[in-house]
Amino acid sequence: MPSEVMERMFTLAQLAPSWCNTQPWHVIVTSGDATTRFREGLVAHIRAIGPSRPVDFDTPRDYTGVYRERRRESGRQLYDALGIAYGDREARAAQVFRNWESFGAPHIAIVTTAAEQGTYGAVDTGVYTGCLLLAAQSLGIAAVPQGAFAYAAGFIREHFEIPADQKVLLGIGFGYAAAEHPVNAYRTNRASLDESIRFVEE
Structure with missing residues (x-):
């Protein structure tokens, strides 16, 4: 990816708002051999000990109700797009493992946030991440945010x-999409406004 395109993506994301304009996010971006070394090291780490704790931020304790339904629907849609049968545990596990390979992306961004900013710093960095994903989309760049990286925080830190x-906080694999890959036809659904928003007028 041309460096000027990558810089444009991060310049757009840098316009994200934050509490008192603290801008608590920091990003490490890999390319070329640095991506390969990180990917190989992360895969070896996960094969040796698996996803582990402690994580830097609490992850969801459970998924219940509508959150569980949405999560399951998303998984079914993904596996359907890839032609993976619901009962094929081996193929599903292999697809999950691709998280640690960052799905073959040529670039990986590791997003961190200032520890002293606590929850609000994490929220601000989440807003930044959303802006980064939208900036990537506007430039024709495919990007995959990966919460799974939270379970390798110790390795990533070292x-x-x-x-x-x-x-x-998370990792983001990005590059130009392989348009012919079936996963790129997969899109998650969105809740209606009635499910997510309550308008109050009186």
Whole structure:
């Protein structure tokens, strides 16, 4: 990917709003051999010990009600797009493992946030992440946010020598999409406004 395109993507994302304009996010971006070294190291780490705790931020304790339904629907849609049968545990596990390979993306962004900013710093960094994904889309770049990276925070911290005052939030694999790959025809559904928003006028 041309460096000017990548810089444009991150420049657009940098316009994200934050609490008191603190801009608590920091991003490490890999390319070329750096992506390969990180990917190989992460895969070896996961094969050796698996996803592990502690994580820098609490992950969901459970999925219930509509959140569970949406999660399951998303999984079914993904596996259907890839031609993976519901009962094929081996193929499903292999697809899940592709998270650690960042799905073959040529670039990986590790997004961290200032530890001292706590929850609001994480929220601000989430807003930044959303802006980054929209910036990528506007430039024709495919990007996949990966919460799974939270379960390798220790390895990531050591690999990139991330200081203790930064918490690892997520990873993002990005590059130009392989349009012919069936996964790129997969789209998640969205809840209606009635399900998510309550308008109050009186």
